[in-house]
Amino acid sequence: MLPALFLAHGSPMLAIEQTEYATFLGELGKQYQPKAIVVFTAHWETETLAMTYTDDVYETLYDFGGFPDELYQIKYPARGSKMVAEMLESRFAEQGIPVSRDAERGLDHGTWTLLHQMYPKADIPLVQLSVNPYRSPEAHYRIGEALRGLGEQGILVIGSGVTVHNLRMIKWGQREPEDWAVAFDDWLIERMEELAPGARMAVPRAEHFVPLYVALGSGSKHTPDIVFRGYDMGTLSYLSFAF
Template sequence: MQSLFLAHGSPMNAIEDKEYTRFLEQFGKTLQPKAIVIFTAHWESDVLTISSSDEQYETIYDFYGFPDELYQIKYPAKGSSSLANIIEEKFIKQGISVRKDMTRGLDHGSWTLLRRLFPKADIPVVQISVNPFLHPEKQYEIGKALRGLGEEDILVIGSGVTVHNLRIIKWGQSTPEPWAVEFDDWLIGKIKDNQLNDLFEYEKLAPHAQMAVPRAEHFVPLYIAMGSADSLDNAKVLFRNYEFGTLSNLCYQF
């Protein structure tokens, strides 16, 4: 079970019929994980925090101004305290501070994707927070601590977006802005060539980095997903397109 970085994009991905959501639905049919571990850009904490419960998750609507239909959706997946314990042990073994959360629901960084991939909501989910202020190499080390889960058919997902600047999106624009394409092209090239050191220093080296990543919470799940893979040798772009000119739907399998 290879690790994934998936763009969760707009909450509307939960209900819209378009190329990207059709991709997610079809791709999900090729996967049969026994459990899912998902790092979501919409849960930030200074200390890495793991959902640890066997109960059904509440569906969190952490957005506003969207159609009523979106607020009626439920994704009634259950957690797994036993898997949360295993993950906690792995982090502690690597010297990574961690705590557990028994009550938090699934935010839209998780359920919008999972609803498309696994609509039956019958696979246990462990949701984990991110700390956007850690250096990319530290994010990679967080993912690295989870190596081996894939061999047990546990799917690790980093849920975020590579190019995510909501202040300069182009409403109604279907063609991507050249700078957004250039940033993703740089990422793809560095991943292909296994240039981890350059990837860790993307803020200095990547073209248009400040426009693409004005704040890192949506970007760091990429490094966590990369780190959880054994290597980048089998990294593959699964999907790529753009919405509103600047919102990237770049997805990776590692």
């Protein structure tokens, strides 16, 4: 059975840098060979839950600027799956969760940078879904809960975000993490309901955090396994969980 995953997508440079985290993602891809992949990405925000709906090859979106030309040459030509999308749609309907279809949207870097390292052949059908940073953690948990059990069918659910994501606090070139960033992740590992140390700095806006609740809801257990922990640029966390 496949777990549900919360994976940090960090900087777009993840796609081309051979870091410890990139190596981990490559090994994770070898460990799990899904029939299809479902990704909730922090870089697609909609008021109502939305999902891609296509059988065609996705466009690769470069939704960032100021990076090396090499990064803009990467293509991730995965195909969508209307069949999987319709199955998700049915599950959401059973739980009274509205969802809209988007036949045009490509893959943003919250999705393809991770999958480029995990599944470089881009040969696994994929459905991408949105988040709403203004909705509650409970709402995102319910969305994930509607998909619980997909791992038993060979479908990998991924929440793609970052636990500590504050671009104003990044320390370019710094490899050692800031104490407050570590303290926030320490708290998160222990509990998710109390006021966390460094919360306002770690999560100034919730779009990168709510995919964690989707993964939590869709997983088979509430006590997560920490599958990776590391930091870059002082404050950017690569803490990742399996549920």
